[in-house]
Amino acid sequence: MTRYLSLLRNRNFLRYWLAGALAHVGDFFNTLALVKLFSQDPDRLGFYTSLVVVGNMLPTLLLGPVAGVLADRLPRKLIMVTADLVRAALMFSMMFVHDPLALIGIDFAAAVAAAFFGPASSALLPRLVQREELATAGSLNIMTQRLAMLFGNGLGAVLLGLVGPAGVFAINTGLFLASGLLHATMRAPETAPAEAGSRPAASPLAKLVRDLREAAAVVRERPNLLHLLAGLCIANFGDSGSNVLLVTFFTVTLGVAAEQLGFVMALFGGAAVLGAFAIGAVGNRVHWRHLFSLGCCYVWFTATGAVVVRSLIPSSAFLLLLGLGSGAINVGLQVAIADLVPDNVRGRIFGSFGTISSLIMIVGTLLAGVLADRFGAAATMLGYALFYLAAGIYGYQKLRPEPAPAAQAASARAD
Missing domain, CATH: 1.20.1250.20 (MFS general substrate transporter like domains)
Incomplete structure (x- = not known):
């Protein structure tokens, strides 16, 4: 507190x-x-x-x-x-x-x-x-x-x-x-825009392309950042179907009425609040790569458990556990971006990743509906949850410790 x-x-x-x-x-x-x-x-x-x-x-x-x-x-x-x-x-x-x-x-x-x-x-x-x-x-x-x-x-x-x-x-x-x-x-302290120097005047489109290339170069030069964004894309695909499939699983497979589902989702939201509170209290002591990797594996375990037990009370209990740890991935992302990305390109990283994430969410959501109709909500949910596990394993293998001072020095030079 x-x-x-x-x-x-x-x-x-x-x-x-x-x-x-x-x-x-x-x-x-x-x-x-x-x-x-x-x-x-x-x-x-x-x-x-x-x-x-x-x-x-x-x-x-x-x-x-x-x-x-x-x-x-x-x-x-x-x-x-x-x-x-x-x-x-x-x-x-x-x-x-x-x-x-x-x-x-x-x-x-x-x-x-x-x-x-x-x-x-x-x-x-x-x-x-x-x-x-x-x-x-x-x-x-x-x-x-x-x-x-x-x-x-x-x-x-x-x-x-x-x-x-x-x-x-x-x-x-x-x-x-x-x-x-x-x-x-x-x-709000602002970073001064990059100086144009002796560059010739460019059209707005040329400036946009140049700015995006600079952001891409930052990602290529920082393996940890590249692997983090790749892991997030994998996890986002799992998340794209989970929101729809969990609701379908509870209403269709378990026969939960809309009123009861609203109560269950309210409990999930309350658990997420408590979980985020706990993560905020101790998160600064845990490296962001652990928050991301362990958070992904935790989401896979709890989402899979909710589907496998196939009973209202145990499934709801797993859903509450899912809520408790659901914020770890996003907290890890925020800290990682601050560590890995120079401030003068941070907006471009968030903007470009937002585009990729939205595309993944749209495709994954549409595909989840098709697969759920063919194979059932439970089986489809188990498949989507595996993407969280894959993201966690990928992050554990690829992400490496990176001292904060080095990242700060790089940021200072870029500024």
């Missing part, structure tokens, strides 16, 4: 964290309001919902590299504040729109703003806290996301009944405005 209190005394990080919490809650509010409006046409509810899901993934897939370049070329705080204000304006416009396709279009535009926000936010975090605080900061962010899932759905349902979709959109507008204000009042 002391580590968290010490971290929150950092006013810049406190503003960063509170703004993120408001935005996460607003995302869940928005989803509930859209589902409520779409449910007025039950015959097309599934179609509209699938468009929203794909629309939220596509901007990161298509714009990730560009967003990453901008995060390294422009003040990151400026990008974050602009994205908050754009999303606030879009939420406000939703109050006056009733056509489902128009609402989906506005939601897609909000996802575009979020695609630019993400790399800037991720790249800025290591500038707001000390190196030894990164594990705690990453764990706190994961706890916030899980709590937003709990309170965003619960409180959002209550508000939806009290003020209706338009009222929820109005509240969401206020949340994003508050987020923008908090980000605007941060004192």
